[in-house]
Amino acid sequence: MSRFYYYLVMINMIANIISAVPTILLRYRNDGAVLSLIVGIILGLVIVIVYTKFFNAFPGKTFPELLVQTTSKWFYYPLLFFMAVMWFIAGISTLITYSFLLIRYLTPDIPIMLIGLTLILSIIFGCFMKTDRVLYTIEIVFVINFPIIIFIIIKAYTSKNLNWDFIREAMLHVVQAPNIHAVSSSIFLFLGVVNLVIFNRFFTQKQNFGLKQIIVLVFIAIATTFTTYFIPIGFHGSETVGELIYPWIATSDSMRMRYFVIERLVYVFLLLYLSMAFLSILIHWHVAVELFKYIFKLEKMKFKGINIGYIILIVFFTVSSLYIIVSLTEYQLFQYSKYFFNIAVVNFFAMIFLFIYIIRRMKGANKKANES
């Protein structure tokens, strides 16, 4: 597979360490979170493989284009609109979590409105770039930050203060039946692949997706899921970790770099994840923007040569996310994130059936084209 494909999959996994996912998972630590992780990995990989295979079969084609060819208007407009809103919310959820983190840890003096506005302004214009340019941006930021993130994770695993007894104790909760919320939030880690609905435009050549690639994905999936859930437990105990609102921030605060420029790792961690959050929001919102563009035909909305369609979209994105940032409380954020993950997972599983339908219709369409 092209390396850009792995960026899409991995950024969603890595960036979700700071989103609501670990908090939700750890909240269900005594109600079957461990088995949910295993179920989540299996189902998540199913989604990843099916989506990759499907989009690989139609190189260079976006999902809206495929829908137009195979289904009717009354079906695909609502579906695309729904997906666009979903992806917009996915971006917002990361954005809000990160704004909350910034105001809590990094800049408590700056009003949250300003933090949110700074983040949105730096992202929103990126979303309107061409798909390939978005991918190049992702590559640069990712390649700079990823090694340091890996270093921090290794630092966590080798830390003397990581108590493996807590982790073992937590692992033994595997005998409990899985919980639906925990399953869906662990599946959400894998939904980076859904970005292919737009980003497939970039992969114009048929990619090689065989057993080797799947093994790599399995390895990445297990490693990230294990790290996301168990490292905070190892640092903060299997029971008390549930009290933490942001388990990973507390975890990075518990690591100490004796000879580094900054002894307190949490600030390095926050800055690294600022860029990861940036990438995650950029990807999600780029997909949302492209879908909205497609639905409302925004390119054609012009007024005296100025493209007001885009401006409307930018204003809508900014205002609605600012409104949500200011009005939401932490509890609501986690509660709504939980429901959002549930809906997203159910939706993207259901879309597998749609894929089967599209493949059959496309075969028919190709045959017809050949005959004529």
Added chain:
Amino acid sequence: MLIKKRMKVKLFILITIPFLVVLTGCGEFKDIDKMVFVSMIGIDETDDPEKPYKIILKLYVPTSSFRQNPTPEYTYLSKNGKTLAETISILESHLDKELDFGHSKLIVVGEKILQNDNYKEILDFLIRRPDIQMISYFAVGRPNAEEIIKFLPAGETALQPTIFNYFDNNGAESSYIISTFLFDFRRRLKEEGIDPILPIVEMNEPKTHFIINKSIVLADNRPPYELDTDKTLLFKTLSMNAKTIFFAVKREREYFVSRIDSIKSKYNVNVENNKASIKIEMKLAGVITESKNTLSSKELSRYSKMLDEEMKEKVSEFIHEMKREGYDPFGFGLKYYAHTLPKNRMTHEEWLEAYKNADVEVVVKSNLKSTGSIQ
């Protein structure tokens, strides 16, 4: 086309420059000269039930250069109050600057505060506040926190409070100093099956420097239990935190001191029919550094045996004492939970009962490699 592009560039510059200019005058951000940094937090208990806490903050006084004032200078703020957050917010009105806790690396609580459960409230405040580092050290001050906080040991420079060096294993690497991070204290306190242990900071008699070589173990519903210097060393050895320890062996007419620089220890906890058995395996390696008698290199294995026996005796005695009193700083309970399925687990009370009656088996394998430079 070209003109259009130039227009675009001009427009871009025209828009960005005002943005950059506006950014510099950000009214919400505080400059460093408007902040004062807390170096340590001390919390004592008072006799007044209305205002049970006394907070002492040690603040850095900024100096322009090290050469001008090589001696350390600090200011102190202290106030009694009912809750910590309120008291600190009142303390902020005693200053012209904003208090910044982000650089505080040590929290000292008075010995008296451990006698009742007040330390749990303190811990809640310290963890809840995001700017207090979770990697700050937590220590017990004797006789109280205030004296420890306000004490300037001989030889302290303006660079850094010397007391930090005791804990961070950077300067002093003594095997008698327990360093407990704030997050470690919290997890040990709240988890079942492992009990918190804190270092005790004292001053020597003519008050020239600190002494940190004792520790205190806390447990639910029991008074804190003090470990003396030897037991603190044994705890550090067993928990594999000590780098090197010096251990005296007095047996069979020999009396020597060994320097052990490789320590590995492993615990195993088994429970059958509500009867717990604890097995501790230790592997030691080191050299002999002092002896009353002439030694012979040939007999190193005999000396190792003697070290085994001595260590085994000391360790089992220590563990027996801890389990008799019902304190578990090693995390035996956690070890037990870590390999028992949730539904088969004993309740915490049952485990404590089983721990008190547990069998202890200590296996020590030591390997003395040399008698030093002489035989």
